[in-house]
Amino acid sequence: MTSLWTQIASGLCWVFYGSFFEWYWHKFWMHTPRPPKEAFRGHTIVHHGRYKGDDSYFVPEGEHPEHILLKPYALPGIVVAHLPIILLINYLIPYTAIGAVVGIVLYFLVYEYMHWNMHVPRGHFVERFRWFQFLRKHHHLHHKYFQKNFCVLFPLADLVLGTLITERILAHRKAEREQAIANGVIAQERRKPRRADREARELVKTHLFGASSADRREKKIRAVRAMLKTVKNRNQP
């Protein structure tokens, strides 16, 4: 019986870890053009290119959704990559390995199910729940603000690591800014840069610290801009 509770406790720990893992993977692999670029291409270029922060976030009725689920090898890959640490923990704390694997698999499957339903509103029973509405909005904001709300399923890591935004936070910031303009603290509202430029710059600024020279950095900026432009053109009718 003790072993069962140990396995359950282990699974729960891995669920909490899952929030930080999806944050890390999403930010540093799906949003970063680092080789192999498959995760970046599939997510930033294709998924974000097709589903944006406007109405295109939702797949229309009658249209077959594409590019929402992760690649079939993602789950086995995640489990295999974590096996050494799972086995090490199981050696140090017996009866934890099965709970760990179950926790990872369940997290992944629920992630896929939730992400699908966030983009495909078909009146599924899960859409009735307020927590689902919150998560759908949370992910919708990620599609609008690339560098925020990296967690899809469990936004704990967004909260802890300072990347959480909600509509309330945005409204508060807007009110603060308007007040500052009214008070003359900010002379006038600066024109926002074009979204494609902003996204490209954020991607580069956040992730490409490794660039050793200005030339190399410029080259990468141009590469990301070219990729984003390709997506834009592809989405035009």
Ligand SMILES: [Zn+2]
């Ligand atoms: Zn993303």
Ligand SMILES: [Zn+2]
């Ligand atoms: Zn999405």
